Amino acid sequence: MKILVCISNVPDTTTKITFTDNNTQFNTAGVQFILNPYDEIALARAIELTDGGNGSVTVINVGEINTEPTIRKALAIGATDAVRVNAKPHDAWFVAYQIAQYVKANPCDLVLTGRESIDYNGSKVAAMLGELLDIPSVSIIKKLDINGSKVTVEREIEGGKEVLEMPLPIVAGCAEGVAEPKIPNMRGIMSARTKPLVVIEPAEVKTFSEVLSYETPAPRGQVKLVPADDVAKLVTLLHEEARVI
Amino acid sequence: MPVLVYTENADGKFKKSTFEVVSYARAIADQNNTSLTAISIGNVSKDDLNLLGKYGAEKVLNVSNDKLKNFVNQAYASVIAEAAKKEGADVVVLSNSFSGRGLAPRIGVKLEAGVADGVVSLPEQAGGKFIVKKTAFSGKAFARVELTSAKKVISLIPNSYKVVETNTAAKLEDFNADIKQSDLTSIIKEIVRSTDKVSLPDADIVVSGGRGLKGPENWGMVEELADLLGAALACSKPVSDAGWRPHSEHVGQTGIAVSPNLYIAIGISGAIQHLAGVSSSKVIVVINKDAEAPFFKVADYGIVGDAFEVVPKLISAIKEYKASA
Ligand SMILES: Cc1cc2nc3c(=O)[nH]c(=O)nc-3n(C[C@H](O)[C@H](O)[C@H](O)COP(=O)(O)OP(=O)(O)OC[C@H]3O[C@@H](n4cnc5c(N)ncnc54)[C@H](O)[C@@H]3O)c2cc1C
Ligand SMILES: Nc1ncnc2c1ncn2[C@@H]1O[C@H](COP(=O)(O)O)[C@@H](O)[C@H]1O
DSSP: OEEEEEOOEEEOTTOOOOEETTTTEEOOTTOOEEEOHHHHHHHHHHHHHTTTTSSEEEEEEEEOGGGHHHHHHHHHHTOSEEEEEESOOOSHHHHHHHHHHHHHHSOOSEEEEESOOSSSOOSOHHHHHHHHHTSOEEEEEEEEEEETTEEEEEEEETTEEEEEEEESSEEEEEOTTSOOOOOOOHHHHHHHTTSOEEEEOOOOOOOOEEEEEEEOOOOOOOOEEOOTTOHHHHHHIIIIISOOO | OOEEEEOOEETTEEOHHHHHHHHHHHHHHHHTTOOEEEEEESOOOHHHHHHHHHTTOSEEEEEOOGGGSSOOHHHHHHHHHHHHHHHTOSEEEEEOSHHHHHHHHHHHHHHTOEEEEEEOSOOBOGGGOOEEEEEEGGGTEEEEEEEOSSSEEEEEOTTSSOOOOOOOOOEEEEOOOOOOGGGOOOEEEEEEEOTTSOOGGGOSEEEEEOGGGOSGGGHHHHHHHHHHHTOEEEEOHHHHHTTSSOGGGBBSTTSBOOOOSEEEEESOOOOHHHHHHHTTOSEEEEEESOTTOGGGGGOSEEEESOHHHHHHHHHHHHHHHHHHO
16 A cells, blocks of 8 residues: 655744734744644554555655655655655645646655645645546545555534445545554654655646735724622623624 | 636535635736636535635535545646646636645645745735745745746635625536546545544634643543633643644644644643744634643743642633533
8 A cells, every 4th residue: 555645834832923024924033833733643644554565655745855854754754755845845736737637647656635734734745636637526524544555534414414325535634543653662753764755846826816015803892701709791792792602 | 817726625525724715816806907716626516616606706616526536636636737727817816724734735736836834924926927825834934926827826825815795606617627537546535524623723722732741631621611611622742742632733843833823731831843833823712731831932822820729710601601601
C-alpha cells in the first residue's frame, strides 16, 4: 500500500496572529512553525496502515526551503520519504494542482490530508485534489479503515455521523479520532536526516484568488460583571440589553 | 451574471442555514441586477421547495433522482456544476456546512472558478472586482480575498447573514442531470443523526463546558441549561480528549468553529486556541471562579463564581423568566 500524506507548515497554535505591511502580510516575526495538527493525525494513521513493512508513506509539501524542518519532523515521526514542491503555496488551488501533478506521475493507493490547515485554512485542498484526480474525496473524517481494495470512513455531519464505503484510491481529510499523533523517538530523529527528501519544481498554473489584506476581529468592550448572588440580573441583561434570549 | 444557490436539506427538510444562503445569494443577485436560481437535490416536498421563493429564489431546479437521495459528494458536485453551466451562472453560493465544504472546491475545479470558503459578508463589487471577507487562521483573523476568475464559488458561514423574506414566487422546474457511474462509487453504509439535538454549527445559542466542571457526571446541569435555552452543547478540547464528551462537541482552533448569537462558557479558561473557534459569537457569557481567567477579557457578560452554584441559579432564573414571559 502506497500512501501519500500532504503536509503543511503552519504557525504554532499559541501564535497571536498579527500583520505587517499595512495588514497585507502575516507577521512571522517570533512565530514558531509546526506540522499542521491535523496532518499529524493523517500521518499517524498512514504509518499505522503500513506498519510492519506493509507499504510506504510519502509526505509531500508545497513550500519554500524554510518548510524543511517540518518535513524532517514528518520523516522523524516515521514517513518513508518526502517530496517538496519548491514554491510558495499561493492558495489551495495552487497547492492542490501541484500535488495532483505529482500523483499523476507517481500513483498511490490513498492520499491523506488534514481536514484543514490552521493558517490560511479553508479545507479545500482535499476536495480539489479529488476533483483533479477524478476520484472520491471525503473530509472531516473521524475513522478510516482499509479492507482489501475498499476503504471505510466515518465522516462528521451536522448533529451526527455518516459511514461511507469507497473504492481505493480516494483523498481523505483527517480529523481527531482517526489516529493519535505520534511523537518522534530518538531513532526516528536520527534516521530522518538520511531519509530521501526530493525537491521538485512547480508546474505552471493560473491562479484565481489574491489576498488583499487581513484584519483581526473587532475587540469587545469591557466585560459587564454580574454578582454571583444576583444571577437573575444576567437573564434580564441577556433579554433586555443583548436581546439574545 | 445570474447567481445559483445550492439549498442543502437534512432528511428532506431545509435548515435555517439554507434560508440564510438563499437570502445572501438574493442580495448578491440584487447587487448585480440579475436573477437567482436555487438548486435542491434529494427528496424535498413541493411545499418546502416553494419556501425558497419566500427568501428570494425566482427559479428552483429540483433534482429528485433516486441515486441522489443521500449526499454523494462527487455526484452532487457534478449536478450543481452542470446546473451552473445551464443557467450561465457566474456565482455559485453554498453553505459552509460539512457537506458544503466538500462540494465547493470540487465545483470550483469543474467551473475553473476561484473558491472562497468561510465567507462572512456580502462581496464588495466596486470597479468590476469581486472581493470577499472570509475567516482565516482558524478564526483568529479575517482575510479580504479578491476572486480574479470569471466564475466564483463561495461558501457562507452559518449565522453570519440574516434570513430576509422577499416573497418572490418561485417557479419549480425538474432538473435531470446526467450522472456518470464513476461519480457514484461511494456507498453510504449508515447515517446517524440525533434529531432531538440542536446541531452545533447551526445553533443560535451554544452552552459550553470546560475542565472546570471536573467530570462527565457533572454535565447534567449543563444539559439542562442547554435544553432550557434550545441550545447546542459544546466543550473545550481537554474535555473531549478525556472522553467526558464526544469529539464532535469540541470547539476551538482545532475543533468546530461556531458563531452563535450567544455563547455561554462554563469553567473554561479561555486559551487562545479555544477563543479562535468562538470569538465570532455575537455575545459571550463567561462563568468562571477565577476572576483572572483570560476568557473574561473577551466576554460581554461574566459571573465570577463557582459553576456548581451559579449554573443551578441560572437555570432557576431562566425558568422564572420563561414563566413570566
Ligand atoms: C495544538 C493545540 C490545539 C488546541 N486546540 C484547542 C481547541 O481547539 N479548543 C480548545 O478548547 N482547546 C484547545 N487546545 C487546548 C488549550 O490550549 C487549553 O488547554 C484548553 O482550552 C483548556 O481547556 P479548559 O479551559 O476547559 O481547561 P483549563 O485551562 O484547565 O481551565 C479550567 C477553568 O475552569 C475554571 N474552574 C475550575 N473550577 C471551577 C468551578 N468550580 N466553577 C467555575 N469555574 C471553574 C478555572 O478557573 C479555569 O479557568 C489546544 C492546545 C494545543 C496544544
Ligand atoms: N502547502 C501545502 N503543502 C502540502 N499540503 C498542504 C499544503 N497546504 C495544505 N495542505 C494539505 O491540505 C489540507 C487542507 O488544507 P486547506 O485546504 O489549506 O485547509 C492540509 O491539512 C494539508 O494536508
